[in-house]
Amino acid sequence: MRVRLSLPENDGLTIGVEEEFVLADPVTGGVALAAPQVLALLDGEPAVMPELLRFQIEIATGIRTGLDEIRADLLGLRGLVAAAASHAGCLLLASGTPPCGDLPGLPGITAEPRYHALAARFPTLVPDAGTCACHVHVGIPSPALGVRILAGLRPWLAPLLAISANSPFAHDVDTGWASRRYPLWSRWPTAKPPQTWPDAAAYAASVDDAVRRGEAMDAHGVYFYARLSPKHPTVEVRIADVGLTVEDAVLLAGLVRALVVTILAEARDGVAPRPVRDSLVVASFTAAARDGYPGHGIDPFTGGALPQRLIVDQLLEYVRPALRATGDLATIDRRLAAVRAGETGAARQRALFSEAASPAAFAAKLASATLTGTGMRGRRGPPPAQRPAAVHDG
Template sequence: MADAPTVGVEEEFVLLDTRTGAAVPAAPRILAALRGEPGVVPEFLRLQIETLTGVCHSLAEVRADLTRLRRRVSEAAEEAGCLAVATGVAPFGTTPLVTADARYERLAARFPDLVAGAGTCACHVHVGIPSRAAGLRALTGLRPWLAVLLGLSANSPYVAGADSGLASARYPLWSRWPTARPPAAWRDVAGYDAAVAEAIRGGAAPDARGVYFYARLSPRHPTVEVRIADVCLDVDDAVVLAGLVRALVATALRGEVAAQPSDAALARALRAAARHGLDRTAAARLLAHARPALAESGDLEVVHRGWAGLADRGGGAVRQRALRAVSATPAEFAARLATVTRGTEDESMEAAR
């Protein structure tokens, strides 16, 4: 375990009105209440809030940080008269007010047509790398599994109060951004840097942070950052995702890389994952590929137990639909989602089991 890469997780949440279930721009109030908490930060829109774990060495640390931060944000949201919910898209519509931050305001000015569909919520997993060249090898190793990771995390079936028919409605919304695309099979770091520079030079991104490859070399940290996943409905699923991403990176750094799909094949697989969600057969292949790295890091039992639970109860989209079916109103549905997000249980949650 001592040699396992470090891992960190960023989670984005949407803030919902307790009476209507609609998204509300309450982030400034919550951030003011949590000013002393470095693990809670603003996001692009005021209806969102983001949490950041520390640099973790074990999945136990990841779980502890995620649990603590979800509860802190949930409590602050309750005090502000709203609900913090882990869902890839606000289920009952949004008011897209941009956060008062110079960088976000420049982004909104450059892409005004995308603001209305923004506010989607993701889970980003960071895995430590010894060098950018090693990170590029990790991106190559991750590329064949991006659709599986999307399917595992798919957690956004509802848009504007209606069932979208997708497991991840976030995926097509987020993919409208000009640089939101899979990483290419770059031969070297120079090729990667050239692609980032071209995106900025051509106006597709304002800076390196605005280049939204589904997996990328972090422009701020010595990590590979996997951005394909929806925010997970509960901590258990987020821990599984973090463990799998770390194992895939460790496997790639050892030189073990699955066959590379063509761009067209990867695009088809991503669309299928967004529509159908969890693919048990593909996930089983990923688990087999990553098993040695999971065993070496000490994560094998935790990930297999979490995967079994996820496969048994269904992914986030399945659970959301079950919760919506037993909710009489949008407000009741939002409250149920908030309960699962926070990690507290009651008898009404049996619908999502």
């Protein structure tokens, strides 16, 4: 059955992106518990938020319709926060895990009641919880279609993780993972792939059950790798590490929206989601996180071993008509060409680490890479002007 690809205006296929960052000490390379000072310097900027631990900080774009707008927002916000971080005596690092030094444990928790309640409920998880992700929101017509989209996303989340993997280091050593963030984050009880729920009521019941069992404090704390946003009319894809550069985030946003467009078109044509076994979906995540791109992967449809590059090629072919429909094909082709040439976050981190003489030097190189395209590498100065309010889910 031929899939129709259309973008009716009332579908609201907007995009929003959230990025989480590490604040690092420029002298040691380790984490800096400086988020309160950075936030104070930004004086209530609505697009910048605290996170669970005081060495983390988060930004969120506005609700946008195009990748150029997403790029502009992220470049401006990274520059904004990096300038404030510089004034607070620290560096802004785009890395899925803090790469250097030890973590502060429970004393590093942000002074907000919700975070202290989370630490009281999960005291063994919070000390290692300072991982940093990139979340992509795509507007959806209804929760019912959102649940159908979640089912269709199941086999394609692993290649998104593979190309976004950007956390090979922790405690000054190479962990052997392209995304060390993935196994750390997956220790949370609700950090798991979305299921094939029959309808929106079944999805809501699953969320309610997780809260009732004590696996999450509320719907915002249900950490499915892709979920219906508890706050916005969006599907939220949460599987990816924060990208080392803004272009990494733009690639992710474009692919996620193209997946949503494709799955919506299939739903309108009555095409059921292709079934995939839970065990194969989980195996595909583990392979993607360990090897990244272009390493070993698992085809979630067959269970066969495939190079990750072939799985990503399958993803691109699946969404290519949608990328044409959204006008994003040239941007995505260009960025995927860089990925195929070895420009992944994990590979670039390893190259920078090999060039660095110390953890502090490595952190400085990561900070510079984080600001690629902002025009602010190494620059100190007053924080830039504030930006508009943004989408944010926590």
